[in-house]
Amino acid sequence: MTRILNYRITFKYIPIIVFISILGTYLLVSHYQNANIESEQSLSENKEVQVKRLNGYKYIKPLLFVDAPNESSELSSVKNSIENVITEFKNKGVITSASVYIRDYELNGWSAINPDELYKPGSLLKIPELITFLKMNEKNPGLLDKKYLFNQELKTDKKPIFTTKSIQLGHEYTVRELLKYMIVHSDNNATFILNSIMDVDVFKKVFTDLGLNAPDWNASDYPVNVKDVSLFMRALYNASYLSISDSEYATSLLTQSDFKLGIAASLPRGVAFSHKFGEAGDAVEKQLHETAIVYVDERPYMITIMTKGNSFDTLPEVIKQISSMVYREMTADTIALKD
Numbered sequence: 001m002t003r004i005l006n007y008r009i010t011f012k013y014i015p016i017i018v019f020i021s022i023l024g025t026y027l028l029v030s031h032y033q034n035a036n037i038e039s040e041q042s043l044s045e046n047k048e049v050q051v052k053r054l055n056g057y058k059y060i061k062p063l064l065f066v067d068a069p070n071e072s073s074e075l076s077s078v079k080n081s082i083e084n085v086i087t088e089f090k091n092k093g094v095i096t097s098a099s100v101y102i103r104d105y106e107l108n109g110w111s112a113i114n115p116d117e118l119y120k121p122g123s124l125l126k127i128p129e130l131i132t133f134l135k136m137n138e139k140n141p142g143l144l145d146k147k148y149l150f151n152q153e154l155k156t157d158k159k160p161i162f163t164t165k166s167i168q169l170g171h172e173y174t175v176r177e178l179l180k181y182m183i184v185h186s187d188n189n190a191t192f193i194l195n196s197i198m199d200v201d202v203f204k205k206v207f208t209d210l211g212l213n214a215p216d217w218n219a220s221d222y223p224v225n226v227k228d229v230s231l232f233m234r235a236l237y238n239a240s241y242l243s244i245s246d247s248e249y250a251t252s253l254l255t256q257s258d259f260k261l262g263i264a265a266s267l268p269r270g271v272a273f274s275h276k277f278g279e280a281g282d283a284v285e286k287q288l289h290e291t292a293i294v295y296v297d298e299r300p301y302m303i304t305i306m307t308k309g310n311s312f313d314t315l316p317e318v319i320k321q322i323s324s325m326v327y328r329e330m331t332a333d334t335i336a337l338k339d
Helices: 002-045 073-091 122-139 175-184 188-197 200-209 231-238 244-255 315-338
Strands: 050-053 063-067 095-104 109-113 147-149 172-174 273-281 286-294 301-309
Touching (some): 122 244, 172 175, 231 301
Antiparallel strands (some): 095 109
């Protein structure tokens, strides 16, 4: 009898229990919907970040970069140290100008010194050319395995200083091999062949997609500041423009760059980094630049250094000293914790 009564009482309250459950679910869903709406409104109104998305698609808008509009206060010490190094080299007459951009990937903060100065990027433009060919290969699979004969040397008045290895006349090379010579050895002969087969419209689109002005293919140079020229390496590191596998491939080539001065000379043995240098200038002014991702486990960071001076003999030391100081500053906390 007691068991029957208990069942009757349970059945009696079932409608109330169901009503309370439905009401609770409604209130919970309403709360999260309102929270999401407020969150989306907050993000759209938030002036603390600048979002760069890729246009040109019908249903998606891929995320390229998320930036804080202002420099990171956590990097103020690093910035002060860089400014002191630059001032010392200026006082010695070694440089007339230098600009530096650093990005801390642990904090997603950045800082820049002399960011508005324009430079001739030289071989730094081989990075967007590499990106261009990987984009071309997306539309035409197998492009990287096509072979081209090197039957005519590049004729130019420019005499590159920092050269190592070049393709040989009379030999055939795949596009993949030419890209390696262009990036690893900064070979202008390989670049000459690649230029002749490159889709210029795709090359220009790489710039405009990243928010830069399209380069004039017939112009002798493309003046750029230190922050803008860093966008190419940032896009590779984020894998936000190419596929993950292509970004990994491109960045792995950059880890093989055989330029041993500058940043390479500033880092302890065993520290992995991807990098590319660029040289430019004329009889009066010399320019030497380098951009790199330094893969410190606890605090990976990006650094781009652009310099102007009167001698290629002394500019590598400027890059080395700035890079060495940044590495010490960026790893100071990590070293202290290990000790």
